Amino acid sequence: MEPAPELAPGxxxxxxDRHGGFSQAPFDARNLGGATEDSFEDVLRNRELTARELGLAPDRVVWMRQVHSATVARVSRPWGADAPALDAVLTSEPGLALAALAADCASVLLGDPVARLVGAAHSGRVGTLTGVVPHLVAAMSEAGADPARMTALVGPMACGHCYEVPEAMRAEAxxxxxxxxxxxxxxxPALDIRAAITAQLTTAGIGEIRHDPRCTIEDPELFSHRRDQRTGRFASYIWLEDSNGPK
Incomplete structure (x- = not known):
């Protein structure tokens, strides 16, 4: 993997993407999702490999049990096998990476370099409608972050030209x-999750909004549940560097 870029100072x-891991088809190869039919042993090997390639300690990555909710929690260490059901986390712990899994839903990363707070959210159709990203912004603000100082990255997802839904669902949403x-x-009829999350971030006063504009359905380098049904999950990570550099 390439060196991790900087979202904001520190x-x-x-x-x-889906390449470079140990999983076998149809989960090949870097499947990071534990709630798939893939061998969990291979998933753990993929997670360890990815952490080490990013310069992270494998036991310092927070994984969520994502359930399409608007629940947010502040974390200071990984939960391990006892992760609660939630879809957003934040931390002020240097070297503690937050990971959000996806295979058509959006991962949204947030960071305030002054308050030294980072957050990650999983926001699909349900999570976007229930406001998981605004809830994360609010939780980070309560912890001392300033939305005007925050930078957001909205990750790959099923784009608004591919995310087909019934007309009644589009009308209701x-x-x-x-x-x-x-x-x-x-x-x-379709839904544009990226446009909706961008609108939520703008309304919340986020200072800078960046995008990884790739569509998971169109890009074979990424996992897509809608395209492939039985498939893996890629992840978006965010973490604070410590005073000695990346961890």
Whole structure:
């Protein structure tokens, strides 16, 4: 993997792809999702490999039990096998990486370099509608972060031209979040999760919003549940460097 880029001063992030791990088809090869049908032993090997390639301690990565909720928690260490059901985390612990899994949903990373706080959220259709990202921004603000100082990265996801849904679902969702309304290239009803999350971040006053614009359905380098059904999960990581550099 390439060296982790900087999201803001003292804050690093990474977005994985499906290459370079140990999993066998159809989860090949760097599947990081433990709630798949893949061998969990291979998933753990992939997680350890990825952490080491990023310069992280494998036992210093926080994994969530993602359930499409708006629940947020502040963490100071990994949960291990007892991770609670939630979809966003934040920390002020240097070297503690936060990971959000995806295979069509969005991962959203947030960092305030002055308050030394970082956060990660998993936001699909349900999580976006229930406001997991605004909840994370609020939790970070309560912990001392300033939205105007925050930088956000909105990761790869199923794009608004590919995320086809029934007309009734589009109508109901866009009644709550108008930015969700979209159509596919074929003219059928769709949802634009990226546009909706961007609108939420803008409303929350986030100072800088960046995008990894790749569409998971269109890009074979990424896992996509909608494209492949039985497949793996890639991850977006964020962490604070400590005073001695990346951990």
């Amino acid at each position: 804050i690093r992030y990474a977005v994985t 866009s009644a709550t979040l108008p930015a969700l309304w979209s159509t596919t290239r074929q003219g059928t």
